[in-house]
Amino acid sequence: MFYFITSREDMLTSAIELAQVKRMKIFDYLKLDSKIVTLQYNWAHHQAEKKLGVSGRVINLFQHFQQLPYQYRDNDQVLINRLLHQPAFTVDNLVASRDGKQRIIAHLNGQRLYYVDYRDKFGFTDRRDYYDNGWLTYSEFFEDRARVVTRQYYDAQGLPKITYHYRGGKGNVPVLCLVQLRDNGQLWDFDSEDELRAYFIDQLAASDDRAIFISDRPDYTLKAFESMNSDAPRYQFFHSAFTMNGQPNGKLFTVYKPIKQELADHQLSGLISSTQQEATDASERFDTPASYGIPVTYISDKQLQKKIPFSQRIPGQLIAIARLTNVKRLNHLIHAVLRLRRKHPEVDLKIYGYDDGWNNYATSHELRRIVKDNHAEDYIHFCGYEHDLTKVYETAQIEVLTSSYEGFAMALLEAQGHGCPAVSYDINYGPAEIIQDQVSGRLLPAGDEYALYTVLDELLSNPETLKSYAAHAQEAAAKYSFENVAAQWKHFITTDQDIQHVLAK
Template identity: 30%
Template sequence: MIDAKASGIEHAMMKRLKVFQANKQVAMILTRDYNRTYHRNLGINGLRDEQALNMFDYFQEAVQTNIEKIVDPNKLIVPKDSLEIRKAGSWLYSLGDCLRMKITFFKEQNKRIDTVSIFDSFGHEVQRDRYDVRGFLSLRETLDFDGNVANETMFTPTGKIVYQSYYRRTPNGQVINSLLRLVNYRGNDYYFDNLDELLRFFFDEINQNAGSHNIFISDRSYIVEPGLVNMVTPRKMVCYAHNVITTVPDEPLTSPLFDEVKFELSSPRVDGMILQTAEQLADLKQVSHTKKSLAVIPSAVLDNTELAVANVPMKQRPAHRLITVARIHEQKHLEHTILAFELIKAQVPDATLAIHGYVNDDKLYQKLIKLIASKGLTAAVTFCQYTVDLSSAYQNATLYLSTSRYEGYGMAMVEALSYGVPIISYNIKYGPADIILDGNNGFLVKSGDYRKLALKALSLLQNPQKLQTFSNKAKQSSQRYNFRNSWKAWQQVLTTIERGTSHD
């Protein structure tokens, strides 16, 4: 799914799409999960409708941004003789003391309906209509007495029913999806036991519509793999490893492979796997002895606009502004970023730290805030809200710090280089050693040694001439992440896969 706050994997997919399309290779991002703000999210991330296709959008005949008939909330049928109360963000309708109907609105869209809830005479919600942000009724949920979804109905923008799903309660009380139905799809009804079967059908439809024998790249294996491996139309499938592939990330030679990786390496239905670094590929070969087709293609790539950005001289940037781009997650080990910054600020009093990334773990976020406060750094450390465009942040940054425990590669690091920001990072698996030329455009330090990381940062912050030299070399080193090099690697992989035998 492409969310408004897209993760590194989604950003990698979008960059790859641009590489393909810049080289006249027909390509599209396919997503599974239902999301009523999907098309708004595409726009936020700079994508057009024709560049991405969602499974439910496809079956709802709603692949376009503009919808002709936007539902007017004033024309909805409301309970007769009900008392109406209009508040900011919602309209309430009640009979006596009993709420019978509630309309809520999308905050970003004036008078665009978000949800309409219907209540029975006892105050129980019995129906919930969910509207697409584009303005049409998208999903109707019927609720049981306990408030659980009993069944769902999906509509086209014109109001035609195209999909229904039903739920049941297991003996242990769990509510599960028990049956899915496409209604009158191309003249027939189709029934599925679960979402994986529907996803397989979707992939086969897209494959057939595009002439079959297409190559599918699996980016989130745990979501899309069940659909891809069971396809019945001729196709090829390649799995892309965006992150580490062993259960203990920093011990790849002694810890087990993830189950999905084991499957991908053994299944004849998978045609190949792509890793992001040569080191990761070597580690995988050593522990698996696989004969599967493997290749190395970094996810990080920069377009011509990014590569052409002028390198703002350090003396024209705000002094001593440090930056890191990392979601709030244990993987990023931000405690060490903060501890390193404490040592830096003791020597450079006007230093500041900006942490860019969405909150993935609220408990950790609160813990980090307390750590910052305990160190007396509250005024100097800023958590910046997620934003797609970080160009201003990079152009005003002095250094980039990274204390991750593990990575797949490090796309934000490459972006930082393109703006002439030197990087000081833990030398972890995988990515930093491929990105950072130690002593040239940044420094690599032993994982966990935040004191050494702080010393390396100080060696640049306290030497403006050296800092500028590193900045110039950072900008120069970013040039290798151009579309041309990325496409050359992808061409080789696609050619190799295409020459194999199709899976029918």
Template identity: 65%
Template sequence: MFYFITSRQDMLTSAIELAQVRRLKIFDYLKQPAKIVTLEYNHAHYEVEKKLSITGRVINLFQYFQQLPYQKVGNDQVIIDKILHQPGFTVQDFVAKRDGKERIKVVLNGNRLYYVDYLDRFGFTDRRDFYDQGCLSYTEFFEDRARVVTRQYYDGQGRVKLVYHYRGGENNIAVLTLIQLNNQGSTHQFDNEMALHAYFLDRLIGETAHPVLINDRSDTDFAAFKLMKGHVPCYQVFHSTYTVDGQPDSKLFEVYEPLEKMLQEGQISGLISATKREARDAAQRFKTSASYGIPVTYLTDKQLNKQIPFSKRRPGQLIAVARLTNVKRLDHIINTVILLHAKYPQVDLKIYGFDDSWDNYATSNSLKRLVKTRQAGEYVHFCGYQHDLTKVYETAQIEVLTSSYEGFAMALLEAQGHGCPVVSYDINYGPAEIINDQVSGRLLPAGDPHALYVTLEELLTNPAKLEYYASHAQAAAAKFSFTNVTQQWANFLNSEGIRE
């Protein structure tokens, strides 16, 4: 059994989790049993799995231990009524009062019960019960500064399975200090979540014949592999670069600092990169021969053979598909479009991607401030995350990528698969393997906004060249057909001797 490991799956599904779903289809075709493993709690698991068509293909750490009898359909009004209607309480909407004071408050997510707050006589929240698909799942207990003291998770009989203990930390932020797991008549203690993850993975591989772990989220569980007692084939996937700036010999991301030693000691069996170039660089950097370049996605034959008339494309329509984060350097394309629009009023830019919160939305706010200050709001648009960009790719004239670095640049491949010409900085990693330069698009010197301006002006004023690029885009993308990518996975399984 192959386990693809990640943190969680959200309704705004990231590229990493989408890559796992596509990999499931490849392994199904190869008749290799595979499941996705998630390690964080996710209230939206039912909706996400349904959206991604992977119901029954996911093993979650909490669900594994809790075994709750989920009620997947219907609403929770009967449960809500039972919670609110207590002796001595008056009920109005979703609040129960005693002596005129709010003591119980019910919060919904859609028509489903999400959580219930229990307040003391002074109005402080003492306890919060969280529900999941009609089941009481876990409870948080608070102290007088509203910090979490304890979180306890229940099984289907209401017994406590997991307990997270917290103590007060700096800036009034609670610090996790101990985890207790009651499992099969024994109580296990862990100092942190990585230790719990290691125990869970050991349990999982102990129940499976020929288990193989493929880890897709290094920040969530990479350290857990050092703590595992069991030793099975385990592969680390680089969805992005392994260094802080994308240069192969630069400073490693901290999480990868022990990787070379883990490879030497057999805790990690090999590396999988999204491009051949990164696979070569990783092999040299981490001193391993087990370094493979396998694309993280593929295009179907139906998509590659689809006829998309160039006449459908809106003159001057540029798109960028990227989350609003500093590494994407979206200010380069925004400033370039502002200059272009002064000469060519038909130029319009639409940016598709969610606001990245890692820097407290500083980059997102800065970009939006730039557009407002330059009075460019009528032709530079922040369109947010969209699950299906088919129409966007098929009506745009050019897709632009200005990142500092990428792991693969999936948006470039998707654009070419829809016949959309692409212009990209030639960065590590992805664009040079996706774009056929001067045939399906253009590769520019990395970080050169002047070259970006000159190239876009040239193409916007030369529709015949753009049409030529569009006519060759799908042929360039055919390197990443389902058949070709599946063969690369088959080669990997055979080379490592792990095919069932």
């Protein structure tokens, strides 16, 4: 069994989780068993798995140990009434009071019960109980400064299964100091979540002598791999550049610093990159021959064969598919559009992607300030996250990418697959392997804002060139067809010695 490890699946699905689902379809095609492994607790797991089409194929660390049945004994309203209606309490909607003070408060997420707060006579929240599909799943206990001191996850009998212990840290921020797990008749103590995750992954390996692990989230797995006892093969998939500036000799992201030693100590079996160029660079940087380049996604044959008339593309419609984060350099594109608007009054920019919360949403606030200060709200739009971008890709004239670096630039491939011309900085990694320069789009010197403006101006002034690019975009994307990407996975599996040793069992 191949296990694809990530943090969690939620309703705002990231590109990594979407890539895992597509990989699972490839493995189904290759007749190789696979499952997704999630390491964080996720309240929305049922809805997310249904949305992604992977129900019954996800193993979550907490669900694995808790073994909750997730079948409603009562509906949420019945449960809420039972929790609120206590002796000597008066109930008003979702609040139960005693002696005029709110003591029990139920909180909903949509129509579902999410958690219940229990307050003491002084108004402090002492305990917060979380519910999952009608079942008490975990509780948090607080001290008088509203700092969590203990979190307990329960089994189906309501007994503590996993307990997190915290102590006070700098700035009143709780610091995890101990994780305890009751399992197999023992009480296990772990100094960190990484040790708990290692124990969990070891259990998966112990129950499956053909287990092979592919990590898609290094911040959740690399430290855990170091603590594992199993010798099951495990690989790290790079979804982005492994250095802070996207250059192969640049400063490594902190999370990747252990890789070279883990490879030497056989705690990591190999590396997989989304592009061949990054695979080559990773092989040299981490001193390993076990570095493979396999596209992170594919374009379906149905999409590649779809006829998309250029006439349905909206003149002047530019799009960018990117999180509102500094590395995407969306300010370059916004400044270009502000200039373009003076010459091309039809220009309109739509940016699709959720806000990045880093530094209190600093990048998002700055981008919105630029638009507001230039009175450009009518033609520069922040559209947020959207799951299905088919119509967006098939009505836009140009998809633009201005990132400092990427791991693959999935949005470029999706745009090309939908016949949308693309303009991108020529960065590591992805654009040069996806765009056929001056055939399906344009590659620009990295970070060159003047080139960005002049090329967009040139293309908007010459719709016949755009029409030609659109006609060749799906041809450029065809190298990432389902069968081509499946063949690359098959080659990796049939040539990697560690994997072949396991599959031979």
